[in-house]
Amino acid sequence: MSTDEAFADAYREHYWAVSRYVARRLDGQAHEVEEVVAEVFSVAWRRRAELPEATLPWLYGVARNCLANTVRGQSRYRRLLNRIGHHQAAHGTHIVRSPDSDDPAAWVHEALSRLSPADQEVLRLTSWEELSLAELAVALQCGQSAAAMRLHRARRRLRDQIDAMRAEGARSAAPPPAPEPPPREPAAVAPRTPRAPRASRTTPRTTQMGLGNG
Numbered sequence: 001m002s003t004d005e006a007f008a009d010a011y012r013e014h015y016w017a018v019s020r021y022v023a024r025r026l027d028g029q030a031h032e033v034e035e036v037v038a039e040v041f042s043v044a045w046r047r048r049a050e051l052p053e054a055t056l057p058w059l060y061g062v063a064r065n066c067l068a069n070t071v072r073g074q075s076r077y078r079r080l081l082n083r084i085g086h087h088q089a090a091h092g093t094h095i096v097r098s099p100d101s102d103d104p105a106a107w108v109h110e111a112l113s114r115l116s117p118a119d120q121e122v123l124r125l126t127s128w129e130e131l132s133l134a135e136l137a138v139a140l141q142c143g144q145s146a147a148a149m150r151l152h153r154a155r156r157r158l159r160d161q162i163d164a165m166r167a168e169g170a171r172s173a174a175p176p177p178a179p180e181p182p183p184r185e186p187a188a189v190a191p192r193t194p195r196a197p198r199a200s201r202t203t204p205r206t207t208q209m210g211l212g213n214g
Contacts, residue, residue, distance in 0.1 A: 007048040057138035119154035
């Protein structure tokens, strides 16, 4: 099979998989997704002689680089919106759901967003794109042992974030401490009524002059 035919087969077989990959990571308009996908296959066409057997993971690796260029070229308006979003989160208008809430997708995405972009990509490739370890190594353009280590570390950091969110949820659900009672004022003491001077118990002596002499 010629390189042109190999590229045509890869395009027909993997176009929608690459489109889903880009759409999941690029929260924008449809035309932005189409532009990135078109760039991915333009690069693949120029490098069609390098197409490996595991074509799809290789295309994911190309898409990662194209997305990185797109993110670096974001407009000032997009960056301003991001800053506004962080400002709202910092002031408590963004609510983070607990891992124990009824909607697990909300906190999974929140925990994932707290990780570095590299950790996020490793987890998405294995969860969303369902790549094997060997395919993950192709997509990340590294050895299989290095890919396994990156995946292990990303999963560990994700568990740490989930535990942290669970602790945050427990703290927010706990009732506030009861207010301390105000200090009691000392009871008013009634003024003591001064006592009248007590009468002397000394009996006056009886004058015995002239008694018994009569």
